[in-house]
Amino acid sequence: MSAQSVLTEARPLVIAVDGPSGSGKSSVSKEVARRLGLEYLDTGAMYRAATWSVIESGVDLEDAVKVAEHVRNLDLTMATDPSAPGVWVAGHDVNEAIRETRISTVVSKVATNLDVRAELLKRQRELIAAGRDGVHQGCVAEGRDITTVVAPDADVRILLTASEEARLARRSKELHGNADAASVEATRDQIVRRDSDDSTVSNFEVAADGVLHLDSSALDFEQTVDAVLAAINRIVTGSVTDLDEHARAGAVS
Ligand SMILES: Nc1ncnc2c1ncn2[C@@H]1O[C@H](COP(=O)(O)OP(=O)(O)O)[C@@H](O)[C@H]1O
Numbered sequence: 001m002s003a004q005s006v007l008t009e010a011r012p013l014v015i016a017v018d019g020p021s022g023s024g025k026s027s028v029s030k031e032v033a034r035r036l037g038l039e040y041l042d043t044g045a046m047y048r049a050a051t052w053s054v055i056e057s058g059v060d061l062e063d064a065v066k067v068a069e070h071v072r073n074l075d076l077t078m079a080t081d082p083s084a085p086g087v088w089v090a091g092h093d094v095n096e097a098i099r100e101t102r103i104s105t106v107v108s109k110v111a112t113n114l115d116v117r118a119e120l121l122k123r124q125r126e127l128i129a130a131g132r133d134g135v136h137q138g139c140v141a142e143g144r145d146i147t148t149v150v151a152p153d154a155d156v157r158i159l160l161t162a163s164e165e166a167r168l169a170r171r172s173k174e175l176h177g178n179a180d181a182a183s184v185e186a187t188r189d190q191i192v193r194r195d196s197d198d199s200t201v202s203n204f205e206v207a208a209d210g211v212l213h214l215d216s217s218a219l220d221f222e223q224t225v226d227a228v229l230a231a232i233n234r235i236v237t238g239s240v241t242d243l244d245e246h247a248r249a250g251a252v253s
């Protein structure tokens with residue numbers, strides 16, 4: 001049975017993926033959406049874009065009321081094509097700027113502002129429901145609170161985790177080109193401290209009731225994509241596929 005066969009539902013399919021930093025949720029969700037012909041929503045990019053805009057406009061990051069007011073008025077555009085995802089603030093392409101370390105270091109200040117979360121929650125639900133160009137097969141949305149808050153009634157809900165060691169090594173390779181001791185140390189703030197701050201407002205460490213837990217520590221990227229596709233197939237169609245072998249290898253619980 002092909003991955004495409006899950007698209008037999010009359011209504012759009014919603015896949016929710018949460019996980020800590022470096023677990024692979026962005027890259028894996030994007031590839032899963034691409035293979036299934038679904039939209040892809042990177043909700044972390046929305047918090048990053050909000051942070052970029054707050055800084056750019058000179059609003060004090062410590063002033064929670066002003067930050068929330070700024071975000072309520074934010075002119076934010078998200079492109080949800082998984083082959084060409086993008087983020088714009090007031091027409092300005094911020095896709096690269098929002099990944100800079102200066103944003104990663106402070107994004108949790110904005111993401112832990114509950115009024116900001118209420119505003120972005122509303123926009124995320126609208127984006128998940130919107131489709132693209134009048135066509136809507138469904139959406140893979142990923143972040144920290146998609147399975148629990150944004151889309152608790154999604155067709156498939158997955159918590160994608162990996163050991164701290166694996167996540168540090170992955171992010172270190174991505175940012176510094178290798179995972180030697182110095183590079184891993186330089187990455188620690190972006191993984192460990194940020195997850196600790198973010199976990200004060202979202203639960204992305206333990207799978208909530210009905211959420212499938214997939215540990216990718218021992219899987220490479222392709223195996224993780226296959227395990228997610230297998231889980232989607234199994235849950236949506238109730239069928240067993242070849243891809244389930246990866247899940248049976250011990251990654252899924
Ligand atoms: N299963 C995996 N094995 C090895 N590397 C992976 C795996 N999944 C993702 N990666 C890589 O790890 C890095 C972090 O992945 P990313 O998708 O950005 O994580 P997250 O969105 O959870 O922070 C990226 O360079 C990605 O290509």
Ligand SMILES: Nc1ccn([C@H]2C[C@H](O)[C@@H](COP(=O)(O)OP(=O)(O)O)O2)c(=O)n1
Nearest residue numbers: 021022043044045047107111143144145198
């Ligand atoms: N649904 C979400 C998505 C992201 N966030 C927060 C948590 C993170 O610190 C920032 C950026 O998220 P992003 O997924 O880009 O972070 P990674 O660097 O991929 O781990 O936003 C959130 O609080 N809720």
